Amino acid sequence: MQGKLFLQEVLKVYVSKYMSVAKTLPFSDDIGGTSILFLPCALYNWTPPEGAGQFHGMPLDVKVVHFKGSRKRLMLESWNFYSSTPDIADMLCLILGSGRTKYDF
Template sequence: MPQSNIIILTDPASKLPVHRSRVAIYPIQGEYSRDKLMLQRIRSYIAFLETRLEEHSQQQGHLNHYIFTDSDVAVIDDLGQIFKNYPNFDLAFTFRNNKEQPLNSGFIAVRGTPDGVRRGKVFLQEVLKVYRSKYIKASRMLGDQLALAWVVKSHPSFDAKRFTRPQAFLEEIGSASVLFLPCAIYNWTPPEGAGQFHGMTLDVKVVHFKGSRKRLMLESWNFLNSSSSSSDVSDMLCLILKSGRTKYDF
């Protein structure tokens, strides 16, 4: 996505050397301790969207959509098609067939219109409220995903069985139109452990290097930079296929 800008939301105390065009550091005050990191992530997303709303109220500029991702995510295809193919959603999440944790918070898309940003902010504020009231003991890990699932599944008209079918769908949750995208395409994670991995489909658009898979990020990046055919995505797919661990983690 060569026309996109990368904005790193981070602790103001962090010193991140950035020497690339279209990349900016956006410091946000907050609690960045290990035990509060997932809680702070939602706060940071809300704070960022609030600044976007202020910009919209002050001037009518170019429309920018936003995609929040974890730092262990690699985008390997153009995600702009999401906003073109699904023109009626305000924000989007990725889902999987997991009863307790059907939604993964490592990928969140927000339509860049004033209404989209406003509704996205309100939705995340509700998730934060549930996070604090019900899942604060899980603030170190997974609490945001549990809170997100609670907000979605507690909506009277929502059918959780839709999470069992890997097909995108749209649902009205509160005041927001929410798009649910399958993790198998938009938040794919290389499985780990002997006998678990059966390949990566070519329609995958986002790879999420969760847990110990993070070791693959540097390996993949170095391989891409050193390869004489660095533009050939199939080379990267083959590299991921070589991965294997004895332990599976979330």
């Protein structure tokens, strides 16, 4: 299946399942012979709020933190906070690579 067509099918499945449900849950679907796992962004792509000026933490059930745009400045502060927090036993890692060397550490 061509890449563009594949992504169009992914979008169609996403819209049909997520847009009509109040609480999003993980689900999988077969698209072009490939099993795709759809994960809710609130848990697997959580982003700190913009404009706070500092990292105020995240919900404890979050699995992936995504530092977008100017929020990348919060990466070191969040690492310092969560690396000293024993309450997050299932967090395997924080990814601190941004593609911009001034933020990578």
